[in-house]
Amino acid sequence: MPVIEVTYLVVGGGIAGVTCVETLAILHPEETLAIITASSLVKNVSNVSFFAKTIVKFDVNETEASSLMRIHPNLKIIFDSLKHVDTHNQVAYTYTGDEIKYKVMCICTGGVPKLIRDSDKSKRILGIRDTESVKEFQEKLRMGRRMVVVGNGGIASEIVHATSGIQKVWVIRDDYISATFIDPGAAEFFQNTFKNRESQPNQKTVIRRHVFTEEDQVVSLNKDLKSAALGPDWYRKLEGIKDDKGVQELEIVYKVEISSVEEKSDKEFPLEVVLSNGRTIECDFVVSATGVEPAVNFSLDEEPVKGPEGGLAVNEFQETSIRNIFAAGDVAHAAWEHAPHWFQLRLWTQARQMGGMAAKAMHGRVVNEEVLQDFCFELFTHCTTLFGYQVILLGKYNAQGLGNDYEILLRMTPNHEYIKLVLQNGKLQGAILIGETDLEEMCENLILDQLDLTPLVDDILNPDIDIDDYFD
Ligand code: FAD
Structure with a gap:
């Protein structure tokens, strides 16, 4: 196959990769640019509104990768997955055999869900990451009588909030819910919303974003490798699967972890979960939402420096330890000396900030201009919606x-x-x-x-x- 030569190469069609492409299109429209994306759908950001200098709210949408051509007519879209990088000759290889020679490259391959122990033993342990895994979850939800939800971040919180008509046992390590985002006081504030929900079971959250539906076909080109990451309103697919008149029960078990999960054929429920406090819970399935780990799912001829969680260590310009290879979003580990009120949390906000920063630094490298780190890294900010409320987290x-x-x-x-x-x-x-x-x-x-x-x-x-x- 002929070698494709480009100045800029971006890998991954999540928020980080798409923001990087969009920023490069503005900074250097006349240069050649290619994106390798494993999925025909990519994520983009719209309705960006600034609440303050660093506090930005935006919607996340999914769109056909081809729509990126509108912002950059010279963009070459390669529907494939990155397999290997020859860092010395600056050539990227894909699974179907494309060779792309780049001057600078940005890796934005995101993360894969961390599964709980024993997850390889049973198909009844689900990790939520992509559209396929939500479909599997919907199926299990339809038939299920009792599920165990593990994890205490945004995903677990949304699952608990959005599902009904099934008994839920929410197992958390901390002594209060949604610990990644909030504190015990706020947890209590939100728990009141559960109570209100029980008294008004048909009340639904108002939604102003595009909801990703079954009609929006996902074409997952390398099915065995990875499929499209999830859209923003993924959890709405869980709503209304069961009739609200069914059993509505939520039990939260604090300060425990899962010790083991075993399939049982002789019990009322097919799965037996043993907790670290010795308690046994029988259930139909377990949803594991214990976070993601960086997806460094390709090989390099030189081992890059990595952070403790396996992410590609990057400096304040998003450059990895290998010259001309940048990284942004969930796959990156922010290894620079942080400003006093900033820290890394793998979220859309930071994927967007890092993608934009990487593009500026890549452009600076190509045109030989010095760049400064963006002001947004001075302060940790995150705007989100939890249990129907606007939530802003600062510093x-x-x-x-x-x-x-x-x-x-x-x-x-x-x-x-x-x-x-x-x-x-x-x-x-x-x-x-x-x-x-x-x-x-x-x-x-x-x-x-x-x-x-x-x-x-x-x-x-x-x-x-x-x-x-x-x-x-
Ligand atoms: P991703 O969005 O994961 O995109 C990476 C892309 O790269 C994917 O399309 C993948 O298919 C592709 N890819 C992977 N490997 C390769 C390869 N080798 N070659 C080519 N392409 C490849 N954050 C929030 O701020 N708010 C939320 O409400 C929120 N909810 C979430 C709900 C769920 C269920 C999950 C799993 C995460 C959620 N997050 C949320 C976190 C947020 O999704 C991530 O922080 C963010 O998407 C990271 O963006 P990214 O561009 O780095 O990676």
């Missing part, structure tokens, strides 16, 4: 790394808002803002400027005082 929102020496200011109005500010030495270090609080810009400024708030501590969350006036 060290869970007092990460602050030891025991911090103060918390809290304001909660049940079913309306939950505001938590984390202060150290009178200065704001992080915040959780749930509901429409309108405090995001003020909090961003206070964290970035490190203003001493000691004289204001009693007033800052007083609903009768317009605190913004202090800072005008």
